[in-house]
Amino acid sequence: MSIKPIGDKVAIKPAQAEEVTKSGIILPGTAQEKPQQGEVVAVGAGTLLQNGERAPLEVKVGDRVVFAKYAGTEVKFNGEEFVILAEKDILVVLG
Amino acid sequence: MSIKPIGDKVAIKPAQAEEVTKSGIILPGTAQEKPQQGEVVAVGAGTLLQNGERAPLEVKVGDRVVFAKYAGTEVKFNGEEFVILAEKDILVVLG
Amino acid sequence: MSIKPIGDKVAIKPAQAEEVTKSGIILPGTAQEKPQQGEVVAVGAGTLLQNGERAPLEVKVGDRVVFAKYAGTEVKFNGEEFVILAEKDILVVLG
Amino acid sequence: MSIKPIGDKVAIKPAQAEEVTKSGIILPGTAQEKPQQGEVVAVGAGTLLQNGERAPLEVKVGDRVVFAKYAGTEVKFNGEEFVILAEKDILVVLG
Amino acid sequence: MSIKPIGDKVAIKPAQAEEVTKSGIILPGTAQEKPQQGEVVAVGAGTLLQNGERAPLEVKVGDRVVFAKYAGTEVKFNGEEFVILAEKDILVVLG
Amino acid sequence: MSIKPIGDKVAIKPAQAEEVTKSGIILPGTAQEKPQQGEVVAVGAGTLLQNGERAPLEVKVGDRVVFAKYAGTEVKFNGEEFVILAEKDILVVLG
Amino acid sequence: MSIKPIGDKVAIKPAQAEEVTKSGIILPGTAQEKPQQGEVVAVGAGTLLQNGERAPLEVKVGDRVVFAKYAGTEVKFNGEEFVILAEKDILVVLG
Numbered sequence: 001m002s003i004k005p006i007g008d009k010v011a012i013k014p015a016q017a018e019e020v021t022k023s024g025i026i027l028p029g030t031a032q033e034k035p036q037q038g039e040v041v042a043v044g045a046g047t048l049l050q051n052g053e054r055a056p057l058e059v060k061v062g063d064r065v066v067f068a069k070y071a072g073t074e075v076k077f078n079g080e081e082f083v084i085l086a087e088k089d090i091l092v093v094l095g
Numbered sequence: 096m097s098i099k100p101i102g103d104k105v106a107i108k109p110a111q112a113e114e115v116t117k118s119g120i121i122l123p124g125t126a127q128e129k130p131q132q133g134e135v136v137a138v139g140a141g142t143l144l145q146n147g148e149r150a151p152l153e154v155k156v157g158d159r160v161v162f163a164k165y166a167g168t169e170v171k172f173n174g175e176e177f178v179i180l181a182e183k184d185i186l187v188v189l190g
Numbered sequence: 191m192s193i194k195p196i197g198d199k200v201a202i203k204p205a206q207a208e209e210v211t212k213s214g215i216i217l218p219g220t221a222q223e224k225p226q227q228g229e230v231v232a233v234g235a236g237t238l239l240q241n242g243e244r245a246p247l248e249v250k251v252g253d254r255v256v257f258a259k260y261a262g263t264e265v266k267f268n269g270e271e272f273v274i275l276a277e278k279d280i281l282v283v284l285g
Numbered sequence: 286m287s288i289k290p291i292g293d294k295v296a297i298k299p300a301q302a303e304e305v306t307k308s309g310i311i312l313p314g315t316a317q318e319k320p321q322q323g324e325v326v327a328v329g330a331g332t333l334l335q336n337g338e339r340a341p342l343e344v345k346v347g348d349r350v351v352f353a354k355y356a357g358t359e360v361k362f363n364g365e366e367f368v369i370l371a372e373k374d375i376l377v378v379l380g
Numbered sequence: 381m382s383i384k385p386i387g388d389k390v391a392i393k394p395a396q397a398e399e400v401t402k403s404g405i406i407l408p409g410t411a412q413e414k415p416q417q418g419e420v421v422a423v424g425a426g427t428l429l430q431n432g433e434r435a436p437l438e439v440k441v442g443d444r445v446v447f448a449k450y451a452g453t454e455v456k457f458n459g460e461e462f463v464i465l466a467e468k469d470i471l472v473v474l475g
Numbered sequence: 476m477s478i479k480p481i482g483d484k485v486a487i488k489p490a491q492a493e494e495v496t497k498s499g500i501i502l503p504g505t506a507q508e509k510p511q512q513g514e515v516v517a518v519g520a521g522t523l524l525q526n527g528e529r530a531p532l533e534v535k536v537g538d539r540v541v542f543a544k545y546a547g548t549e550v551k552f553n554g555e556e557f558v559i560l561a562e563k564d565i566l567v568v569l570g
Numbered sequence: 571m572s573i574k575p576i577g578d579k580v581a582i583k584p585a586q587a588e589e590v591t592k593s594g595i596i597l598p599g600t601a602q603e604k605p606q607q608g609e610v611v612a613v614g615a616g617t618l619l620q621n622g623e624r625a626p627l628e629v630k631v632g633d634r635v636v637f638a639k640y641a642g643t644e645v646k647f648n649g650e651e652f653v654i655l656a657e658k659d660i661l662v663v664l665g
Contacts, residue, residue, distance in 0.1 A: 002190040003161075006153055011187060035645050042187070045153060047618065048142060052150045055622045058576055058615060066573075066645055066654075073186055075130050075161055084161075084186040091643055091654040092581060092612070095572040097285040098256075101248055106282060137282070140248060143237065147245045168281055170225050170256055179256075179281040192380040193351075196343055201377060232377070235343060238332065242340045263376055265320050265351055274351075274376040287475040288446075291438055296472060327472070330438060333427060337435045358471055360415050360446055369446075369471040382570035383541075386533055387563060422567070425533060428522060432530045453566055455510050455541055464541075464566040477665040478636075481628055486662060517662070520628060523617060527625045548661055550605050550636055559636075559661040 003077060005044040005084060010059055012038040012067060012083045035091060036069040038083065047087075057087045064094040098172060100139040100179060105154055107133040107162060107178045130186060131164040133178065142182075152182045159189040193267060195234040195274060200249055202228040202257060202273045225281060226259040228273065237277075247277045254284040288362060290329040290369060295344055297323040297352060297368045320376060321354040323368065332372075342372045349379040383457060385424040385464060390439055392418040392447065392463045415471060416449040418463065427467075437467045444474040478552060480519040480559060485534055487513040487542060487558045510566060511544040513558065522562075532562045539569040573647060575614040575654060580629055582608040582637065582653045605661060606639040608653065617657075627657045634664040 005011050015037040040063045046054030059065060072085030100106050110132040135158045141149030154160060167180030195201050205227040230253045236244030249255060262275030290296050300322040325348040331339030344350060357370030385391050395417040420443040426434030439445060452465030480486050490512040515538040521529030534540060547560030575581050585607040610633040616624030629635060642655030 003187040004190055005187050006185045007183060009186065035643055048150055049622050050145045050620045051622070052144050052146070052148055053622055055618055066647075068643060073130055073163060075186060077161075077189075088577060090576045091579065091645060092573040092575050094647075095574055098282040099285055100282050101280045102278060104281065143245055145240045147239050147241070147243055168225055168258060170281060172256075172284075193377040194380055195377050196375045197373060199376065238340055240335045242334050242336070242338055263320055263353060265376060267351075267379075288472040289475055290472050291470045292468060294471065333435055335430045337429050337431070337433055358415055358448060360471060362446075362474075383567040384570055385567050386565045389566065391567060428530055430525045432524050432526070432528055453510055453543060455566060457541075457569075478662040479665055480662050481660045482658060484661065523625055525620045527619050527621070527623055548605055548638060550661060552636075552664075 003042050003075075003082065005042055007044045007054075008047040008057065008087050009044045009084055010040055010057065010087050010090065011042040012065065012072070012085070013041050014038040014081065014083055015064075035066050036083075037064065037066050037094075039064050041082065043087075059087060059090060059093060066091045066094065098137050098170075098177065100137055102139045102149075103142040103152065103182050104139045104179055105135055105152065105182050105185065106137040107160065107167070107180070108136050109133040109176065109178055110159075130161050131178075132159065132161050132189075134159050136177065138182075154182060154185060154188060161186045161189065193232050193265075193272065195232055197234045197244075198237040198247065198276050198278070199234045199274055200230055200247065200277050200280065201232040202255065202262070202275070203231050204228040204271065204273055205254075225256050226273075227254065227256050227284075229254055231272065233277075249277060249280060249283060256281045256284065288327050288360075288367065290327055292329045292339075293332040293342065293372050294329045294369055295325055295342065295372050295375065296327040297350065297357070297370070298326050299323040299366065299368055300349075320351050321368075322349065322351050322379075324349055326367065328372075344372060344375060344378060351376045351379065383422050383455075383462065385422055387424045387434075388427040388437065388466050388468070389424045389464055390420055390437065390467050390470065391422040392445065392452070392465070393421050394418040394461065394463055395444075415446050416463075417444065417446050417474075419444055421462065423467075439467060439470060439473060446471045446474065478517050478550075478557065480517055482519045482529075483522040483532065483561050483563070484519045484559055485515055485532065485562050485565065486517040487540065487547070487560070488516050489513040489556065489558055490539075510541050511558075512539065512541050512569075514539055516557065518562075534562060534565060534568060541566045541569065573612050573645075573652065575612055577614045577624075578617040578627065578657050579614045579654055580610055580627065580657050580660065581612040582635065582642070582655070583611050584608040584651065584653055585634075605636050606653075607634065607636050607664075609634050611652065613657075629657060629660060629663060636661045636664065 003011050040059050040061055043057045046056045067090045071089035072083035075082050098106050135154050135156055138152045141151045143149055162185045166184035167178035170177050193201050230249050230251055233247045236246045238244055257280045261279035262273035265272050288296050325344050325346055328342045331341045352375045356374035357368035360367050383391050420439050420441055423437045426436045428434055447470045451469035452463035455462050478486050515534050515536055518532045521531045542565045546564035547558035550557050573581050610629050610631055613627045616626045618624055637660045641659035642653035645652050
């Protein structure tokens with residue numbers, strides 16, 4: 001079973017606390033607004049343009065990203081938790 | 096008798112609690128904002144573009160989707176309850 | 191004497207309570223936000239596009255529709271009550 | 286002396302209470318939001334489009350219209366009162 | 381010394397109370413929102429369009445206009461008071 | 476060392492009180508909203524259009540302008556104070 | 571390990587207080603709204619246009635910029651703090 005986000009949306013598997021420590025990321029701030037790290041597990045078909053085409057998203061499956069936590073919606077699926085958000089709410093891709 | 100959503104709107108038959116358990120989805124969160132699962136039963140003609148054409152929707156009848164419950168409007172029709180919402184308020188299609 | 195809505199607006203004659211029961215529709219919800227059923231009695235010339243043309247509306251005279259009651263403006267005309275609203279505030283057409 | 290509205294604006298001479306009764310219109314609702322009837326006495330050059338042209342307005346001088354009263358600005362001119370509003374705030378033209 | 385408004389802005393010299401009386405205009409309403417009469421003394425280069433061109437303004441120097449007073453910014457220049465506002469905040473041109 | 480504003484932004488050196496008196500400008504109003512006079516010292520590359528080109532700004536270095544003070548951001552640079560604002564927040568160019 | 575901002579976003583390494591003093595910038599204002607200086611360390615692929623292309627950003631890696639501090643999101647990465655913000659929230663590039 002899989003999940004396919006709609007349009008410009010992206011599904012992210014949030015990183016566990018221990019992973020974040022290993023990768024060297026420390027995320028500061030208050031609990032409500034702190035950016036969060038995770039891995040892109042599915043991407044939408046792209047942003048709908050006024051000419052009817054879709055601009056493909058920049059991020060791809062497997063990208064590790066930092067995103068503004070408050071911007072997404074949490075969904076549990078087969079016992080795993082995902083965050084669904086619009087690509088524009090992703091701050092950076094970690095390379 | 097059937098229902099046909101307008102434009103970019105989609106009609107969804109919300110899943111019953113027992114179905115959700117079988118498919119392995121567990122939806123967390125508060126009652127007001129929790130995402131909900133359902134099946135697409137009808138789709139609109141598409142999003143109106145500035146060139147006058149319509150971009151067809153991504154979802155199709157029969158798709159199982161997760162959506163933000165607060166975004167839709169509930170309508171009862173022939174004894175069944177449906178949620179009508181814009182396609183952009185659908186988070187993911189379950190594959 | 192007739193009424194002609196402007197642009198993307200539609201004039202709807204709300205269904206009486208007894209009609210709604212016969213057609214099998216039961217509309218739930220609070221009084222302020224509950225969707226309402228009615229018949230389209232007049233439609234505007236269409237949505238103005240940036241190329242100066244008008245995209246014709248999807249609904250046509252005679253369509254039975256469900257709409258978000260709060261979105262429209264009530265007008266009494268020749269003793270009959272109508273609701274005037276933008277087509278986008280119509281949820282579904284009943285087929 | 287005449288008045289010429291700007292752009293997509295329309296000048297309306299509101300109907301007197303006795304005229305409204307004769308034409309069979311009864312306007313319900315609270316004083317603040319009730320729709321009002323009147324006659325179009327002047328129209329703007331049209332809505333500016335992104336290609337620099339103007340889309341002519343749908344209403345024309347002499348049209349009897351129903352409009353949302355709160356949307357316009359009242360101006361007295363040569364002892365007569367007019368309401369100036371954007372065409373989109375007109376609900377219907379009476380035919 | 382002269383003033384040149386930017387873009388879609390217009391500079392207006394507000395009419396004195398005695399002039400308004402002579403021209404037959406009586407402006408009702410509260411002090412904060414009442415429309416005001418004046419003469420256009422300078423106009424901007426026009427509204428920037430998405431093709432990079434500018435749509436010239438409708439009003440021209442010398443036009444007597446009625447405008448929503450709250451929409452503009454008052455500037456005193458060489459001892460005279462002017463109101464600077466976007467053309468869309470002008471209601472009508474007096475002919 | 477120089478400053479280069481981004482996009483449609485403009486850098487202005489605010490006029491000193493004594494200069495304003497000499498040029499004959501008297502700026503009324505409350506301290507928070509009063510328009511202010513100054514000289515353009517740097518301009519951005521222009522407004523980004525949907526075709527990817529940039530529409531050059533109307534104002535140029537050396538222009539004396541009046542602007543809405545609340546709209547800009549104050550920056551001190553090499554001991555001098557500048558106001559950075561979008562060109563649309565400039566009211567008029569003094570000629 | 572590197573960071574790549576999304577779309578029109580830019581990653582900035584904020585300047586330390588001692589650097590700011592050396593370069594001659596003094597940033598006034600309250601703590602919440604004061605502009606801040608920093609160096610661009612990574613830029614996004616550009617602003618998505620309606621034709622599906624991307625307009626490249628104006629700033630480039632190595633640019634020293636002044637930005638509105640409240641507009642960005644702070645992220646710590648490998649022990650260093652960065653601010654991620656949209657290019658439009660950058661006020662000026664220091665030359």
